Amino acid sequence: MSDLPKAVRIHEEGPREGFQIERASIATADKVRFIEALAETGVPQIDCISYVNPERVPGMRDAEAVAAAIRRRPGVRYTGLWLNTRGLERALRAPLDLVGAIRVTASETFSLKNTGMTIEQTFAEQRRWLAIYREHGIATEWGYVMTAFGCNFEREVPIAQVLRMVAGLLDLANEHGIGLKGVYLADTVGHGTPLSMERRIGAVRERWPDLRLGLHLHDTRGTGMANAYAALRLGVDQFDSSCAGLGGCPFAGHKGAAGNICTEDLVYMCHEMGIATGIDLAKLAACAQMAETIVGHPLPGKVMRSGAAAAAGSQH
């Protein structure tokens, strides 16, 4: 009936995606407390901070303080995001895990508005990053195709364009002798539907049958979990998600930018369908409740409110 994976790996994006867009100032201690609680749930990787311009993203002005304060739990990776060499320099001084990535945007307009570069220019930029990572001994793990399912400016992003982006990332990696873990298709502004998931994942699979795929999904139009299910059916086993549904893309160009799909809702759905995540759902639901208390307003996650998290969590 479908090709559901036996297990999925989930990267927690809540702290970075969430705290960078909150209007209220979040105390550094609260961020640290949340990250430390997340680390107790069994999530293998937590994206904690962005090394971005604090003028532009004030919520991340304490990035270094957060990084320094986290009591790290063995076996969990704590990552941060940088978008330029100044950000990388800060990351190199911080005590978190350094994971390299190469990123291109499938929509030319979105690329220009979000990064100020054409797609061609971003490829040249990624080549430069690969050299920098090699220089610093940073492993490059995943390639990312942003806006792989459409964007607010161009709306539809053709499948052929997505394939060109994937091919470009793989060529770049080959050129540097790097075996990527795989390629993420990112629904950066939440334009995807289950059908567009099937078509794009199907097209990539047809061309690169052995390439591992990851999905970064935003729930901007309510299709996030349906999209995740469509991908699970096709065997996708790597997802980004955000505890409590924290977050949203501050650069997405419209006020409706919603957060990633909600980690505990995704974990619930996976466990109930017999897909292992390695995550303790009850602990994760408690983290989601903590996140809501920290940001001081309701967050979109459902399982944290539904009261069945403990029962469900105990089964897997």
Added chain:
Amino acid sequence: MSDLPKAVRIHEEGPREGFQIERASIATADKVRFIEALAETGVPQIDCISYVNPERVPGMRDAEAVAAAIRRRPGVRYTGLWLNTRGLERALRAPLDLVGAIRVTASETFSLKNTGMTIEQTFAEQRRWLAIYREHGIATEWGYVMTAFGCNFEREVPIAQVLRMVAGLLDLANEHGIGLKGVYLADTVGHGTPLSMERRIGAVRERWPDLRLGLHLHDTRGTGMANAYAALRLGVDQFDSSCAGLGGCPFAGHKGAAGNICTEDLVYMCHEMGIATGIDLAKLAACAQMAETIVGHPLPGKVMRSGAAAAAGSQH
């Protein structure tokens, strides 16, 4: 790849499901204004009110006033819900459409807690209802299996039990010479997952290949839209949903009871996958914004906030 229907019929449940659980008192005029705006979107049927005990459900104490005030648009059906003969008597005096239904609950415990009757007793009760409907010339259209995907007390509801409920409803209808439009499987407290949708819908289809199925889905654990997609893939073309995600089941026995899946998010997903709904998405998103203003707090719908509703709606 799948058996997506060309078109779906959506019954709007927002006014009834929503206003009956809101804590704040909603003005009758606001309820009427919302229902009239919904009727302009192209939805074929709107469930407006419950004829329930106003002591128990104060939000419905103005049911008659709402029914009397609606300026009805031709081609739209305006329905109300009754649960006992006192409710039916009120419905018979009100100027709304009368649609008969038979309802049983697959979980014995939920049936007892929610209706005070065993499953066997509810079947006897439904037999009595069919006689009453015939007496009053009310057509009985759909059978409903409540908690078809599990409940909070028994958790798992076996597939064989769901099949028994469907068989019982069909036998009852046959006994009275009624050709039901079909049978609704209701995920009354939001326990379903895409996999349990596939299994239960598949089992019913296998036994009754020509039986039309409807789905009533609650998004209690975040799986609502994924469940809808799983059902669409199997060709299900009849859904209940709730504008803005209004509502929730006040009898569900836990505080986390969430509303139905959100109508405009469902419509967005359908339109983007080439499935017609006959609904104007931009108008519906405006209704959702109105609902949020009326209830005075955020509602879970996404498309009403995402800013792409107009563009998406204009395509279908």
